[in-house]
Amino acid sequence: MKLRLASFLGGLIVLAGGQLAAAQGSLRLPKTVEAGAAFSIHTGGSGKGVLYIVGPAQVLRRDVQLGEDISFAPGDMHNAGHYLVVLTGGSSTEDGAFDVTAVHQPTTLSFIAKPSRLPVDLHDGISGVVYVFDTFHNLVLQPTPVSFQLSGVAGASQTRTVTSKNGVAWTKLDSASKEGAAKFEARAGNVADERIIQQVPGDPCKLKMDVRPVGQRLQLETEPVRDCSGNAVPDGTIVTFTEIYDGGQATVDVPLKRGVAKTEMPAYKGATISVATGVVMGNEIRWGKE
Amino acid sequence: MTTGKKPIAWKPIVIAFSLLATVFLGASDQPSVRVEPTDSVGPRTLEKQTETAVVRDYLKAWHSLNGALEQNRIDLLNADFVGTAKEKLSDTIQEQAKLGIQTRYTDKAHDVKLVFYSPEGLSIQLIDTVDYDVQLIDHEKPQITQHVRARYVAVLTPTEVQWKVRVFQAEPE
Numbered sequence: 291m292k293l294r295l296a297s298f299l300g301g302l303i304v305l306a307g308g309q310l311a312a313a314q315g316s317l318r319l320p321k322t323v324e325a326g327a328a329f330s331i332h333t334g335g336s337g338k339g340v341l342y343i344v345g346p347a348q349v350l351r352r353d354v355q356l357g358e359d360i361s362f363a364p365g366d367m368h369n370a371g372h373y374l375v376v377l378t379g380g381s382s383t384e385d386g387a388f389d390v391t392a393v394h395q396p397t398t399l400s401f402i403a404k405p406s407r408l409p410v411d412l413h414d415g416i417s418g419v420v421y422v423f424d425t426f427h428n429l430v431l432q433p434t435p436v437s438f439q440l441s442g443v444a445g446a447s448q449t450r451t452v453t454s455k456n457g458v459a460w461t462k463l464d465s466a467s468k469e470g471a472a473k474f475e476a477r478a479g480n481v482a483d484e485r486i487i488q489q490v491p492g493d494p495c496k497l498k499m500d501v502r503p504v505g506q507r508l509q510l511e512t513e514p515v516r517d518c519s520g521n522a523v524p525d526g527t528i529v530t531f532t533e534i535y536d537g538g539q540a541t542v543d544v545p546l547k548r549g550v551a552k553t554e555m556p557a558y559k560g561a562t563i564s565v566a567t568g569v570v571m572g573n574e575i576r577w578g579k580e
Numbered sequence: 581m582t583t584g585k586k587p588i589a590w591k592p593i594v595i596a597f598s599l600l601a602t603v604f605l606g607a608s609d610q611p612s613v614r615v616e617p618t619d620s621v622g623p624r625t626l627e628k629q630t631e632t633a634v635v636r637d638y639l640k641a642w643h644s645l646n647g648a649l650e651q652n653r654i655d656l657l658n659a660d661f662v663g664t665a666k667e668k669l670s671d672t673i674q675e676q677a678k679l680g681i682q683t684r685y686t687d688k689a690h691d692v693k694l695v696f697y698s699p700e701g702l703s704i705q706l707i708d709t710v711d712y713d714v715q716l717i718d719h720e721k722p723q724i725t726q727h728v729r730a731r732y733v734a735v736l737t738p739t740e741v742q743w744k745v746r747v748f749q750a751e752p753e
Contacts, residue, residue: 322752340718342716344683344716345672346645346649346669346672346748347668347669347672347749347750348675349672351681369668371749371750372730372751372752374716374728376716376726378724383724385724389752391751392749402698404699404700417699419700419703428749429735431733431749431751456705456707456733457747458696458735460622460696460698462623
């Protein structure tokens with residue numbers, strides 16, 4: 291009795307398995323579809339049914355005639371992702387899955403260039419990151435060559451070509467030795483995007499002043515203040531003159547004007563006058579003798 | 581007598597397993613999460629705190645996604661999604677509501693790998709091989725529940741207080 295029951299149950303399982311296999315076999319899906327492309331799904335059986343295509347990125351529901359091919363027009367499935375397909379008809383339900391992949395041709399670049407302003411002559415000072423998207427704003431995950439070009443006011447432009455990985459490409463470039471605006475462009479296929487990078491002079495490189503007596507006072511004036519690449523340091527940069535004399539000290543802070551700093555200080559015999567800006571010390575002058 | 585072996589201290593082991601069991605039973609509806617070691621993720625050094633925050637916020641985004649798609653509520657996406665990801669999920673929710681469909685995404689396991697941290701720190705990319713169940717409900721009638729394993733690419737960007745998902749896209753395994 292036990293044996294017969296087991297054989298009967300076994301038969302049911304085989305039969306059920308066979309029906310399931312047949313049912314699953316009647317729904318034929320593409321493995322992958324390019325976003326926005328037309329495609330069709332083949333169904334088996336007869337009668338009316340409902341077809342669902344379900345994913346977080348998109349959902350579709352169609353009333354269908356079983357046994358016919360169900361066609362999807364260009365643009366119907368445009369979001370890349372993994373989709374569950376469910377076909378219901380009568381008492382049976384079939385399911386499957388397929389993937390929608392991004393269009394290989396890039397259409398939009400998300401280009402992040404940093405910083406927007408930096409000192410000249412800085413190694414790897416500028417970074418560019420590009421995320422590559424297709425026309426439906428899907429991330430293009432296929433490796434795609436992305437070229438970065440930095441061209442500015444002086445010197446040869448820098449160009450790097452990087453192949454994107456998982457939809458992203460990045461690079462680092464040096465700022466130019468001359469101050470001024472530079473155009474930073476990223477290009478993938480026929481699409482390009484650009485940013486403007488301001489390259490400003492760096493810190494002063496050296497500082498030198500001259501002194502000239504004017505009556506009872508000394509007129510102090512620096513030579514034009516420049517960075518190590520020869521760019522004029524911006525007006526407004528503070529230069530500090532310090533005079534140390536017998537029993538006292540005087541300090542004057544002067545902003546650069548037209549590239550130089552000027553001031554007057556009392557002329558004490560034997561005084562020591564020094565000049566500095568930022569972390570740069572200039573020359574020192576000892577005035578007269580006691 | 582000296583054998584060179586210490587007697588097994590059973591009591592602490594039992595306590596440890598009890599605690600583990602309590603943790604697992606208490607959190608049975610939580611997905612298991614594995615984060616692959618990230619020795620190098622690209623141009624910027626990834627600090628442990630950043631990695632922890634990114635993974636935490638990404639998993640929270642899955643929770644929001646499930647709630648939003650199950651209840652057809654776009655507002656539930658606001659806390660964890662921005663940009664393209666939010667727009668696409670919002671479109672799906674609108675379409676579901678129009679068709680009378682709800683979907684329930686129950687994530688079971690995540691295998692997360694952080695693959696790119698941009699040099700200026702404004703974006704981070706991860707790849708997640710995720711196991712989840714999808715239940716399809718049409719006009720409040722459950723149609724099917726299917727187990728899915730898929731590979732998701734996500735890009736997160738920092739906001740005032742957390743990381744938000746900006747790109748969320750499954751790709752063929």
